[in-house]
Amino acid sequence: xxxxxxxxxxxxxxxxxxxxxxxxxxxxxxxxxxxxxxxxxxxxxxxxxxxxxxxxxxxxxxxxxxxxxxxxxxxxxxxxxxxxxxxxxxxxxxxxxxxxxxxxxxxxxxxxxxxxxxxxxxxxxxxxxxxxxxxxxxxxxxxxxxxxxxxxxxxxxxxxxxxxxxxxxxxxxxxxxxxxxxxxxxxxxxxxxxxxxxxxxxxxxxxxxxxxxxxxxxxxxxxxxxxxxxxxxxxxxxxxxxxxxxxxxxxxxxxxxxxxxxxxxxxxx
Amino acid sequence: xxxxxxxxxxxxxxxxxxxxxxxxxxxxxxxxxxxxxxxxxxxxxxxxxxxxxxxxxxxxxxxxxxxxxxxxxxxxxxxxxxxxxxxxxxxxxxxxxxxxxxxxxxxxxxxxxxxxxxxxxxxxxxxxxxxxxxxxxxxxxxxxxxxxxxxxxxxxxxxxxxxxxxxxxxxxxxxxxxxxxxxxxxxxxxxxxxxxxxxxxxxxxxxxxxxxxxxxxxxxxxxxxxxxxxxxxxxxxxxxxxxxxxxxx
Ligand SMILES: Nc1ncnc2c1ncn2[C@@H]1O[C@H](COP(=O)(O)OP(=O)(O)OP(=O)(O)O)[C@@H](O)[C@H]1O
Ligand SMILES: [Mg+2]
Numbered sequence: 001x002x003x004x005x006x007x008x009x010x011x012x013x014x015x016x017x018x019x020x021x022x023x024x025x026x027x028x029x030x031x032x033x034x035x036x037x038x039x040x041x042x043x044x045x046x047x048x049x050x051x052x053x054x055x056x057x058x059x060x061x062x063x064x065x066x067x068x069x070x071x072x073x074x075x076x077x078x079x080x081x082x083x084x085x086x087x088x089x090x091x092x093x094x095x096x097x098x099x100x101x102x103x104x105x106x107x108x109x110x111x112x113x114x115x116x117x118x119x120x121x122x123x124x125x126x127x128x129x130x131x132x133x134x135x136x137x138x139x140x141x142x143x144x145x146x147x148x149x150x151x152x153x154x155x156x157x158x159x160x161x162x163x164x165x166x167x168x169x170x171x172x173x174x175x176x177x178x179x180x181x182x183x184x185x186x187x188x189x190x191x192x193x194x195x196x197x198x199x200x201x202x203x204x205x206x207x208x209x210x211x212x213x214x215x216x217x218x219x220x221x222x223x224x225x226x227x228x229x230x231x232x233x234x235x236x237x238x239x240x241x242x243x244x245x246x247x248x249x250x251x252x253x254x255x256x257x258x259x260x261x262x263x264x265x266x267x268x269x
Numbered sequence: 270x271x272x273x274x275x276x277x278x279x280x281x282x283x284x285x286x287x288x289x290x291x292x293x294x295x296x297x298x299x300x301x302x303x304x305x306x307x308x309x310x311x312x313x314x315x316x317x318x319x320x321x322x323x324x325x326x327x328x329x330x331x332x333x334x335x336x337x338x339x340x341x342x343x344x345x346x347x348x349x350x351x352x353x354x355x356x357x358x359x360x361x362x363x364x365x366x367x368x369x370x371x372x373x374x375x376x377x378x379x380x381x382x383x384x385x386x387x388x389x390x391x392x393x394x395x396x397x398x399x400x401x402x403x404x405x406x407x408x409x410x411x412x413x414x415x416x417x418x419x420x421x422x423x424x425x426x427x428x429x430x431x432x433x434x435x436x437x438x439x440x441x442x443x444x445x446x447x448x449x450x451x452x453x454x455x456x457x458x459x460x461x462x463x464x465x466x467x468x469x470x471x472x473x474x475x476x477x478x479x480x481x482x483x484x485x486x487x488x489x490x491x492x493x494x495x496x497x498x499x500x501x502x503x504x505x506x507x508x509x510x511x512x513x514x515x516x517x518x
Contacts, residue, residue: 154346156342156344156346157346157348159315159318159320159340159342160340160359161322161363163318163319163320163338163340164359164360164363164364165363170363174359174362175348176361178348178350181350195325239433257349258348259352259391259393260349260350260391260392260393
């Protein structure tokens with residue numbers, strides 16, 4: 001019975017992995033075939049094989065740029081976590097504070113950051129501007145999710161803490177923060193992806209003016225030189241990085257929540 | 270232990286939950302509040318626990334102050350991120366005891382409720398009945414003289430509920446805890462209590478008190494005995510009368 005169950009689980013898992021992988025590989029092969037059959041020139045559409053060789057040939061350059069982009073992404077994410085969680089805790093302290101500040105947060109959130117980027121680039125040095133952009137986009141999902149989490153504490157548990165006359169601090173540390181953890185981790189997953197997007201977008205905006213060296217700058221640069229294979233190689237690297245960030249954050253949240261939250265449960269019959 | 274005198278609670282929306290509640294709770298007794306849904310049973314427990322303030326009337330404590338109180342909610346209300354040990358440790362932790370000081374008491378209390386060895390389990394690994402036992406252990410671990418239970422077993426299946434009823438009786442006789450128990454099951458109220466206070470529909474008030482007699486210790490035999498059936502009939506009739514009170518405008 002159990003072995004049957006685990007076998008069917010293993011099959012599910014294999015399907016989850018194998019099916020998308022084969023579709024992906026299939027489409028790459030199709031792409032390769034189309035480029036070859038119709039003899040499409042590489043400056044229009046490079047074949048996957050050419051993208052791969054470009055990736056290998058340009059690796060030192062691209063990898064150095066990847067590190068720049070990654071550093072910005074993670075710095076922005078770290079700042080966003082500190083700022084988002086900090087502000088959420090502050091907002092949770094009193095209704096008045098929340099009322100006073102939340103509208104500003106929402107206004108900033110609904111303003112597309114790309115529109116702020118040129119302004120930031122005027123006021124700030126370009127590397128700082130890029131960091132601020134990435135921070136801003138990652139900040140709000142973390143803030144709003146954490147704030148929601150802090151507000152959705154089980155009210156019976158709140159009663160229990162009232163009954164034992166728990167201090168404000170104890171209540172925060174023992175009850176509200178742990179309650180908010182799953183929400184925070186959800187925000188972190190979104191924020192991680194957005195930090196990368198924010199960094200790339202800001203670099204693109206800075207590209208013309210700045211002397212950036214991140215991946216987005218390589219894309220702009222390769223665009224000027226009509227080095228289309230390198231654009232694709234850089235794109236592939238960005239996607240892969242995004243996937244890795246998402247995967248890493250998903251793994252973290254799974255590990256942290258494995259004992260208690262439904263979202264961390266493996267799919268069971 | 271305590272006396273409720275002319276207690277009333279009106280909520281901000283204008284809902285009168287309970288009004289003119291007079292009730293005495295005696296030391297070491299097992300008292301049940303029995304009444305229809307929405308009649309204000311939970312409200313009375315919350316008033317006693319100090320989780321809400323009365324709009325009128327007062328609570329008079331025989332010792333002059335509200336003692337330590339244990340509370341069990343309808344749901345187990347455990348912290349899902351904490352294991353059984355940490356959940357039961359909570360009241361002691363909030364009272365300033367270190368983990369080391371608290372450990373023997375927690376271990377003893379968990380054995381008492383039949384969960385010895387489950388210290389490291391997480392709530393979601395436990396059955397509904399076991400979670401309720403953890404909740405009971407948490408309520409009792411700080412040795413409160415007064416225990417309030419708000420329909421604690423309503424969500425459990427009958428077999429589990431009977432087992433927990435028996436265990437609760439044993440615990441209460443051992444610890445001499447005063448218990449105010451809320452239920453809307455006539456049978457549960459008769460099986461457990463020494464006294465049943467019957468409430469009218471909202472706005473709730475106490476419309477009758479019935480003493481329950483049985484040979485001690487109570488056991489499954491009591492549940493199928495003639496005295497049990499007679500007293501259940503009597504309580505049912507009283508509850509029916511109480512319901513009728515509600516229909517008078
Ligand atoms: N915080 C609140 N604000 C407004 N009305 C409330 C509040 N809490 C309870 N009430 C109302 O007071 C009445 C009594 O509620 P209470 O929860 O005490 O009833 P109960 O007897 O415990 O019901 P049940 O058996 O369904 O648990 C209900 O009509 C309820 O709607
Ligand atoms: Mg209730």
